[in-house]
Amino acid sequence: MKKVFIGIDVSKDWIDYAVREAGLQDSAPAKRVNNDLENITKLCQNLLKRHGQQNPHVVFEHTGNFGLLLSCVLESFAIPYSIVPALEIKLSLGITRGKSDVVDAGRIGDYAVINEHKLQPTKLPSEALLQIKELLTYRLQLVKISVQLKNSLKAHKIASSVSHLKNIVEDIEQKIEGYKVDIERIEKQIKELINKEPELKKNFGYITSVKGIGLMIAAYMIVTTHNFISFDNPRKFNCYAGIAPFEHTSGSSIRGKTQTSNLANKTVKTLLYSGAMSAANHDPQLKKYYQRKRAEGKEHQTVINAIACKLTSRAFATVKRQSNFVVLAI
Secondary structure (H helix, E strand, C coil), rough: CEEEEEEEEEEEEECCCCCEEEECCCCCEEEEEEECCHHHHHHHHHHHHHHHHHEEEEEEECHHHHHHHHHHHHHHHCCCCCEEEEEHHHHHCCCCCCCCCEEEEEEEHHHHHHCCCHHCCCCCCCCCCCCHHHHHHHHHHHHHHHHHHHHHHHHHHHHHHHHHHHHHHHHHHHHHHHHHHHHHHHHHHHHHHHHCCHHHHHHHHCCCCCCCHHHHHHHHHHHHHCCCCCCCCHHHHHHCCCCCCEEEECCCCEEEEEECCCCCCCCHHHHHHHHHHHHHHCHHHHHHHHHHHHHHCHHHHHHHHHHHHHHHHHHHHHHCCCCCCCCCCC
């Protein structure tokens, strides 16, 4: 009996789904249900009733919180599912024309049939990891708003010297201080959640023993790796973060510089660069490494990127050895 795949396009209000059977050219039209508990539950029941003997496998794109309810219901029905990056699906299908939720659902189903050998079942992280992830997202939103207010503050100070409206500057300063308090509260909450879970607390302690890795980098690493389960080596994580260098050559005519990819988690990348800057100043080995590479003519950003890669390698090594990182005397 041929295996059945269900391609799903998830949006805020509804989900479109298309059933695809391996080896069959004819494809059924996509259907739509509301993105709520009742309708997703009915969808899962119908899938098992109609295709239960064909081991249905659901595939959908990563859409953040919009797909969270779908993941929970699928797990409750023990229906395997895979969450795949949208860009991977888009690139795998070649040239396409037109776009709609219904069409996208069919394309995701087609991708699943063609790439069955690549599909890895996805599992929801623990409740603690979900909570930490939500807090990190909220913190990032507050940081962005705070930065916008800080950037506007100087302009308003200049304007107030002419308009004599001091209350605007005072209001912005109060809001900035309020966001600062909120951000500190969220960071404290993240630390408390990590300390409540023995496995999270243990790995958090190991990776923060690496100079340059603080609370935010550690929290993001733990969440994005599902506490070092979904990534089994630092190279894969560096590719995800966008700091892994790749060769850029072809034949004898193209000799481009080794460079990182634009496909990256830019938040993690920025944090790792910040951590690398700190490590280059305070870690004796990495400080010496930075000075040596700069003396050799390497660009500042290239060396910082290399140090960021070293930080992740050290972090993964501490988790693998289950011991803190120790800087050897030089």
